[in-house]
Amino acid sequence: MTHWRLLALLLSLPFALPGCTPVVTDDDDSSDDDDSSAMDDDDATPPPFSMWSPDFVDPYFVNTRDCELALPLEFACANSNPEIAWEGVPDGTVALALIFDDPTAGGYPHWAIYNIPPTETGLAQAISGRDVTNTPPGNAIELDNGFGWNGYLGSCPGGQNQYRWRLWALSEEITSGPTTYGALETAAEAVSLEMVEMCHVFDGNEL
Numbered sequence: 001m002t003h004w005r006l007l008a009l010l011l012s013l014p015f016a017l018p019g020c021t022p023v024v025t026d027d028d029d030s031s032d033d034d035d036s037s038a039m040d041d042d043d044a045t046p047p048p049f050s051m052w053s054p055d056f057v058d059p060y061f062v063n064t065r066d067c068e069l070a071l072p073l074e075f076a077c078a079n080s081n082p083e084i085a086w087e088g089v090p091d092g093t094v095a096l097a098l099i100f101d102d103p104t105a106g107g108y109p110h111w112a113i114y115n116i117p118p119t120e121t122g123l124a125q126a127i128s129g130r131d132v133t134n135t136p137p138g139n140a141i142e143l144d145n146g147f148g149w150n151g152y153l154g155s156c157p158g159g160q161n162q163y164r165w166r167l168w169a170l171s172e173e174i175t176s177g178p179t180t181y182g183a184l185e186t187a188a189e190a191v192s193l194e195m196v197e198m199c200h201v202f203d204g205n206e207l
Helices: 003-012 036-043 181-190
Strands: 050-052 084-087 095-102 108-116 160-170 192-203
Touching: 050 192, 095 181, 108 181, 160 181, 181 192
Parallel strands: none
Antiparallel strands: 050 084, 095 108, 095 160, 160 192
């Protein structure tokens, strides 16, 4: 082989200078996941099932009971309801049920509403009460309170009472048509996935 043919063969072979590597831009790197937060969100632990009211306040009297929140006067007696909020509804929840009563007075009925859609994250302020047009969410149903009207009845005791709010996550809607708070509680417990509770205190002497 002549030296001209050998030189042409050598020039046709691929080669790279020592220490040089191809430069890859971000656009070329298909394996780079810039959206790292997406994976972080998927792995996040869901919040526990819980309930609260942004309208509750610190008690305005010495509280010797376990509850540390009070209901403001604007939500007392025949006024409309405070805002109620929740989060962490369990998987498989088909409906929610809420009962607000007064164990200090033998479970006196103040507000009961059931078959709340599971997509709801709370109950807005003033959707129920004596002098408002009741607007429960979805196909939710309210029961009559201890004063005999349908919907919310606020705290209205003669002294210092402690009240409880219970929220059930239900595996199915309640179709038995309960008419009393006790019957609703029984129906809710029968299909309950989880129940959470909060409380407030009220001093009727402030009225």
